[in-house]
Amino acid sequence: MTTTAMTDSEIDRPVRQSITVRASVERAFRVFTAEFDSWWPRSHHIGTSPMTKSIIEGRVGGRCYSEQESGEDCPWGSVLAWDPPHRFVIAWQITPEWKYQPDLAKSSEVEVTFTSVGEKQTRVDLVHSHFSRHGEGGDKMREGVGAPGGWGTLLETYASVVNS
Amino acid sequence: MTYRDNQLDAIGDKTRRAILARLRKGPLPVVEIARGFSMSRPAISKHLAVLKKAKLVTDTPDGNRRLYQLNPEGFESLRAFFDEYWGTALVAFRARIEQSADEDDDT
Numbered sequence: 001m002t003t004t005a006m007t008d009s010e011i012d013r014p015v016r017q018s019i020t021v022r023a024s025v026e027r028a029f030r031v032f033t034a035e036f037d038s039w040w041p042r043s044h045h046i047g048t049s050p051m052t053k054s055i056i057e058g059r060v061g062g063r064c065y066s067e068q069e070s071g072e073d074c075p076w077g078s079v080l081a082w083d084p085p086h087r088f089v090i091a092w093q094i095t096p097e098w099k100y101q102p103d104l105a106k107s108s109e110v111e112v113t114f115t116s117v118g119e120k121q122t123r124v125d126l127v128h129s130h131f132s133r134h135g136e137g138g139d140k141m142r143e144g145v146g147a148p149g150g151w152g153t154l155l156e157t158y159a160s161v162v163n164s
Numbered sequence: 165m166t167y168r169d170n171q172l173d174a175i176g177d178k179t180r181r182a183i184l185a186r187l188r189k190g191p192l193p194v195v196e197i198a199r200g201f202s203m204s205r206p207a208i209s210k211h212l213a214v215l216k217k218a219k220l221v222t223d224t225p226d227g228n229r230r231l232y233q234l235n236p237e238g239f240e241s242l243r244a245f246f247d248e249y250w251g252t253a254l255v256a257f258r259a260r261i262e263q264s265a266d267e268d269d270d271t
Contacts, residue, residue: 015246015250017247017250017251018254019254019255021257021258021261021262022262023261023262031257031261032257039256039257039259039260039261043252044249044252124254126250126254128250
């Protein structure tokens, strides 16, 4: 087991996922965002009432939220960058307790980019980063990114334990 | 409640995160873990029980006490959560986009 201090970048090493789809960049972007509800897994939901519709509003500052059977909207993010059809960034406003986090400074980020890799072939790269922001306590002294106890710290520290 | 929910709940608590950080340097008995916390040793034991149930720590007997240590396997599955979360979402996205590729392509 290593006890070496970790650098900020190691601690905040993002989760990356990529997939290539048979579609133009324009269509891939549109289906991913404007038609988000047509594919987003119903299990991926933090609300207390079943999800009926999932929406990403396509503009900087746009809301990401789910409509629920109860009639009450369940917010989970907001659009930070909007560059159709190549890229967008969303603040992932979900606490480690799986509740909505209104404070952007305590939210991680999900960046999705769309790259043409052939005729009607688009690679979608998703990067979920800044996990350590979730670990920062509200009323306590601000913890540094490398401070023990942060959510991101845990994820990364123990990944390093496993790999050592 | 599933195993994964247990893990996310387990790290959703500040004290438990601090306990885990403390165990990073190696196995410790409860009395050592409790040192520096303002709460009682039974309260710390309760937190350890939650972490054990979530498979984030394991304990082994050491004479008349128990030593707690991190369970790397548990943490790997915790990290894997996000890989799986986004992996599942992207596969669903591909299924949707390729199911109707010929109908509404705009290129």
